[in-house]
Amino acid sequence: MDTLDITALPPAALNRKKKISIWKKSPSLNAGVVMVGLVLIFAGLPGLIAAFSPTSQDADHILEAPSLAHPFGTDNFGRDVFARVVHGTRIDLTIGLLATLVPFITGSLIGLIAGYYGKWVDSVLMRILDIFMAFPFIVLVIAIVAILGPGLNNLYIAIWLVGWKDYARLVRSEVMVAKNAEYVQAAKILGFGDLRILLRHILPNVLSVSIVFAAADVVMCMLSGASLSFLGLGVQPPTPEWGAIISEGRAYLSQAWWICAFPGLALVFAGTGFSLLGDGLSDLLRTKGR
Amino acid sequence: MEQLNYILKRTLQIIPVLFFVTILIFVMMRLIPGDPASVMLGDKATPELLKQVQARMGLDKPYLVQYLIFLRNLLSFDFGNSLLYVVPVSQLLAKRIVVTLTLTIMAAIFVIVISFPLGYLAGRKKDRLPDQIIRTSALVALSMPQFWLGILCLLLFGLKLRWFPVGGWGSDWGEHLRSLVLPAFTEALATSALMIRNLRNNVVDVARSDYVDFARSKGLKESVVRSRHIVRNALISTVTLLALRIGGMLGGAVIIETVFALPGVGSLMVQSVFSRDYSVVQAVVFMFASLVLVVNLITDVSYSFLDPRVKLE
Numbered sequence: 001m002d003t004l005d006i007t008a009l010p011p012a013a014l015n016r017k018k019k020i021s022i023w024k025k026s027p028s029l030n031a032g033v034v035m036v037g038l039v040l041i042f043a044g045l046p047g048l049i050a051a052f053s054p055t056s057q058d059a060d061h062i063l064e065a066p067s068l069a070h071p072f073g074t075d076n077f078g079r080d081v082f083a084r085v086v087h088g089t090r091i092d093l094t095i096g097l098l099a100t101l102v103p104f105i106t107g108s109l110i111g112l113i114a115g116y117y118g119k120w121v122d123s124v125l126m127r128i129l130d131i132f133m134a135f136p137f138i139v140l141v142i143a144i145v146a147i148l149g150p151g152l153n154n155l156y157i158a159i160w161l162v163g164w165k166d167y168a169r170l171v172r173s174e175v176m177v178a179k180n181a182e183y184v185q186a187a188k189i190l191g192f193g194d195l196r197i198l199l200r201h202i203l204p205n206v207l208s209v210s211i212v213f214a215a216a217d218v219v220m221c222m223l224s225g226a227s228l229s230f231l232g233l234g235v236q237p238p239t240p241e242w243g244a245i246i247s248e249g250r251a252y253l254s255q256a257w258w259i260c261a262f263p264g265l266a267l268v269f270a271g272t273g274f275s276l277l278g279d280g281l282s283d284l285l286r287t288k289g290r
Numbered sequence: 291m292e293q294l295n296y297i298l299k300r301t302l303q304i305i306p307v308l309f310f311v312t313i314l315i316f317v318m319m320r321l322i323p324g325d326p327a328s329v330m331l332g333d334k335a336t337p338e339l340l341k342q343v344q345a346r347m348g349l350d351k352p353y354l355v356q357y358l359i360f361l362r363n364l365l366s367f368d369f370g371n372s373l374l375y376v377v378p379v380s381q382l383l384a385k386r387i388v389v390t391l392t393l394t395i396m397a398a399i400f401v402i403v404i405s406f407p408l409g410y411l412a413g414r415k416k417d418r419l420p421d422q423i424i425r426t427s428a429l430v431a432l433s434m435p436q437f438w439l440g441i442l443c444l445l446l447f448g449l450k451l452r453w454f455p456v457g458g459w460g461s462d463w464g465e466h467l468r469s470l471v472l473p474a475f476t477e478a479l480a481t482s483a484l485m486i487r488n489l490r491n492n493v494v495d496v497a498r499s500d501y502v503d504f505a506r507s508k509g510l511k512e513s514v515v516r517s518r519h520i521v522r523n524a525l526i527s528t529v530t531l532l533a534l535r536i537g538g539m540l541g542g543a544v545i546i547e548t549v550f551a552l553p554g555v556g557s558l559m560v561q562s563v564f565s566r567d568y569s570v571v572q573a574v575v576f577m578f579a580s581l582v583l584v585v586n587l588i589t590d591v592s593y594s595f596l597d598p599r600v601k602l603e
Contacts, residue, residue, distance in 0.1 A: 134311055136537050219432070246437065253441065267434075
């Protein structure tokens with residue numbers, strides 16, 4: 001993955017001129033910003049975009065194919081699929097962001113501590129990491145949800161408990177390089193405390209790998225959340241979450257493909273947006289050093 | 291000798307990890323609201339009956355003793371009985387693991403068939419049209435929910451075109467393989483996208499390297515330079531990436547098998563979660579962890595054989 005390419009970054013300040021030129025030169029960043037921006041608008045103002053309510057049923061318009069009035073058709077309760085997809089944006093986006101945010105913080109901190117202190121602290125934390133690495137991500141998440149019971153809150157808890165491992169691994173290897181760098185040695189000679197060195201000197205310089213990974217992780221978390229909701233373990237119907245809508249539409253697949261097709265397209269659109277944003281960010285950070 | 295030592299050492303390293311994995315699973319199972327006895331009895335639970343079953347399952351003993359019993363049972367592949375199927379869990383797993391492993395192997399073959407030519411092509415045509423098309427497709431494929439892709443494949447190739455069965459596993463190996471084509475393709479797409487990106491970047495890097503220039507300047511034919519120098523070196527890290535992704539692909543079986551109604555370990559796990567059949571859940575989780583550890587071991591060892599530059603530590 002591209003995330004590995006930026007490991008050799010020296011701690012240089014961002015040059016504004018270069019920033020502008022990369023903005024022009026990186027089509028992925030531009031496309032990503034536009035697509036994520038659209039997703040944000042859909043999530044923020046669903047009522048303005050969708051004419052119908054996502055939950056109001058209409059017995060006269062059941063399983064109707066896409067038309068001008070219902071661009072994505074209607075489902076088995078006569079609900080407008082377009083309205084359901086638009087209103088689902090906020091839920092799926094929140095899952096993607098919130099499920100990424102907590103592991104981003106905890107994982108980075110664990111990696112920071114393990115990499116900086118080394119010795120037994122590192123050994124203990126890395127053995128815990130080994131245990132978590134032994135499970136396929138989705139298997140452990142499902143096992144935790146199985147214990148806590150299905151539902152959105154427990155889905156978050158499960159992903160938070162499992163998702164930190166990649167950040168810890170990435171940040172740890174960065175810190176192990178950075179702690180021998182001259183600027184850290186200088187800070188030590190000046191007598192700064194560990195906490196200050198860690199947070200003010202090392203953290204800002206190792207965080208870029210975490211940030212680039214987080215952009216890709218938003219996609220992963222959004223897909224995992226939708227997958228679990230699809231299995232019936234996450235967001236429960238009738239809440240218009242994309243995975244849950246697909247799960248409900250599956251029974252009507254042969255008569256009404258549109259119920260399943262459009263929420264999935266929405267996931268692909270949002271996911272591609274964040275992937276492009278991540279690629280653009282990694283371009284941006286890579287050029288920063290040159 | 292050095293290699294043998296390495297294999298031995300790497301194998302021994304698995305043991306402590308597996309040991310802690312069992313502790314984690316044990317703790318998780320004890321965190322379930324209500325103890326296993328009351329879960330097993332369900333509505334039939336009366337205080338006396340509950341005590342009786344608890345005693346029989348050893349739940350009245352201290353946690354440490356309970357854990358040791360649990361560990362002993364795991365080591366002898368005794369996972370208890372399934373509540374739903376009323377057969378030993380090990381028997382259930384033995385039948386279903388065949389499906390999951392065949393699915394994963396077939397998906398891995400698809401990954402190779404899809405990603406090797408496309409990744410190489412993209413790398414050779416860097417920044418030109420084929421590269422841009424392949425890269426964009428890979429990016430979109432990475433954001434595709436597998437369960438959705440599976441449903442669309444079912445709709446198009448199963449329901450409409452009738453090329454493949456709409457879920458199920460069939461009764462002989464011919465039917466088995468036919469019914470695995472769509473699930474394996476669905477499983478393979480996201481990993482293929484990752485591998486294409488990796489291989490493309492490797493090909494770009496290797497093609498710029500000094501030893502490729504040298505091979506050309508000493509008069510080797512272009513086809514030889516490509517096959518012996520560029521492809522071989524570019525593939526090393528890509529193959530490792532595939533091996534590392536196998537664990538993730540095994541996990542993906544949980545969703546794929548549910549979509550395609552395949553009787554594998556993954557769909558068993560989902561069913562068992564809903565029927566609160568915890569002895570099955572615990573066995574499946576343990577099995578996935580063991581599989582991942584073994585796959586990682588094989589990867590490390592074969593990597594050291596394939597690439598003589600890898601230092602054995």
